[in-house]
Amino acid sequence: MLVLGIETTCDETAAAVVERQRDGRARILSNIVRSQISEHARFGGVVPEIAARAHVDLLDGIVGQAMKEANVGFAQLSAVAAAAGPGLIGGVIVGLTTAKAIAMVHDTPLIAVNHLEAHALTPRLTCALAFPYCLFLASGGHTQIVAVVGVGNYVRLGTTVDDAMGEAFDKVAKMMSLPYPGGPEVERAAARGDAKRFAFPRPMLGRPDANFSLSGLKTAVRNEANRMMPLEPEDVDDLCAGFQAAVLESTADRLSVGLRLFHERFGQPRALVAAGGVAANHAIRGALQNVAARAQTTLIIPPPELCTDNGAMIAWAGAERMALGLTDTMDAPPRARWLLDANAKAPAGYTNTRA
Ligand code: ATP
Numbered sequence: 001m002l003v004l005g006i007e008t009t010c011d012e013t014a015a016a017v018v019e020r021q022r023d024g025r026a027r028i029l030s031n032i033v034r035s036q037i038s039e040h041a042r043f044g045g046v047v048p049e050i051a052a053r054a055h056v057d058l059l060d061g062i063v064g065q066a067m068k069e070a071n072v073g074f075a076q077l078s079a080v081a082a083a084a085g086p087g088l089i090g091g092v093i094v095g096l097t098t099a100k101a102i103a104m105v106h107d108t109p110l111i112a113v114n115h116l117e118a119h120a121l122t123p124r125l126t127c128a129l130a131f132p133y134c135l136f137l138a139s140g141g142h143t144q145i146v147a148v149v150g151v152g153n154y155v156r157l158g159t160t161v162d163d164a165m166g167e168a169f170d171k172v173a174k175m176m177s178l179p180y181p182g183g184p185e186v187e188r189a190a191a192r193g194d195a196k197r198f199a200f201p202r203p204m205l206g207r208p209d210a211n212f213s214l215s216g217l218k219t220a221v222r223n224e225a226n227r228m229m230p231l232e233p234e235d236v237d238d239l240c241a242g243f244q245a246a247v248l249e250s251t252a253d254r255l256s257v258g259l260r261l262f263h264e265r266f267g268q269p270r271a272l273v274a275a276g277g278v279a280a281n282h283a284i285r286g287a288l289q290n291v292a293a294r295a296q297t298t299l300i301i302p303p304p305e306l307c308t309d310n311g312a313m314i315a316w317a318g319a320e321r322m323a324l325g326l327t328d329t330m331d332a333p334p335r336a337r338w339l340l341d342a343n344a345k346a347p348a349g350y351t352n353t354r355a
């Protein structure tokens with residue numbers, strides 16, 4: 001089964017062709033990702049309108065390139081999958097409409113994929129992982145712990161009640177005038193710094209739920225930075241080290257609660273899987289390794305190019321759904337918000353329902 005996947009929910013314009021073989025194994029025939037980082041860098045973050053226009057300009061070429069590299073014609077496709085949300089609505093419309101046009105012209109089934117579902121199923125693209133497993137997704141837009149029980153069966157065990165983890169890294173970088181995207185810059189500075197110089201709060205530590213909070217920590221870093229302005233290079237390093245240490249401790253605590261909740265409801269997870277740009281952080285990987293070992297499960301982190309936004313994960317989620325006969329109609333809507341767990345509610349006491 002050959003599936004074309006299209007991803008345009010944020011600042012990557014991406015398309016890929018993935019083959020799902022009869023035994024359920026995957027082969028990536030092409031995976032083209034065009035990051036728009038250079039278009040957005042001077043604004044210090046993703047500008048939705050610029051992203052949407054860039055997707056319009058780039059997507060045709062990227063799809064053509066993905067098909068050419070895979071050496072596949074549109075008539076050979078079993079399905080066309082697009083990320084139909086959650087994400088920046090302008091970009092989502094561009095990708096989903098393109099997929100609908102291809103599906104209509106070539107009379108091919110359409111699959112409207114939830115972007116988070118695609119992250120959740122990525123480990124099955126790279127290895128033969130059985131359900132259920134526990135996903136930790138931490139990117140610029142999302143921070144979630146999800147029980148992946150089966151295709152289409154996801155239970156959100158924890159989420160951020162304010163900023164996403166990658167977003168917090170980006171904002172901390174920005175307040176110290178480090179370039180965008182800030183995650184890798186903060187990681188580099190933190191490696192040189194003294195994590196003990198500042199005693200930043202450890203958000204949510206010891207709470208019985210598995211939620212995250214990052215905005216209080218971010219504000220604590222900002223207050224400290226403002227107090228010391230102008231910052232010397234060692235100040236930047238120490239602030240980054242202090243921030244990252246707090247994120248690590250909070251993440252380890254939140255994940256061990258998440259794994260406990262997982263165990264109570266679904267038994268032993270087959271693995272702890274990390275995805276999203278933040279999973280590239282070496283210190284975070286180390287912390288995840290410890291958490292997994294303590295919960296007697298294995299840590300799986302897909303290769304970085306499949307952890308961040310890409311078309312192959314959309315194509316693969318499409319293939320998994322197609323194999324179960326789960327196709328969509330031409331009126332599948334683009335969605336800015338789309339909870340992975342259809343029944344998930346915002347945690348009690350919070351009004352923020354970000355997916
Ligand atoms: P989405 O949230 O829709 O998945 P995104 O584009 O924001 O999309 P990714 O591309 O998966 O997400 O990840 C980008 C984020 O990961 C940025 O916020 C970036 O700062 C963060 N990041 C990347 N590398 C690191 C790192 N080494 N340490 C910490 N954060 C990092």
Ligand code: MG
Binds near residue numbers: 011012140309
């Ligand atoms: Mg991105």
Ligand code: FE
Binds near residue numbers: 115119139309
């Ligand atoms: Fe993503």
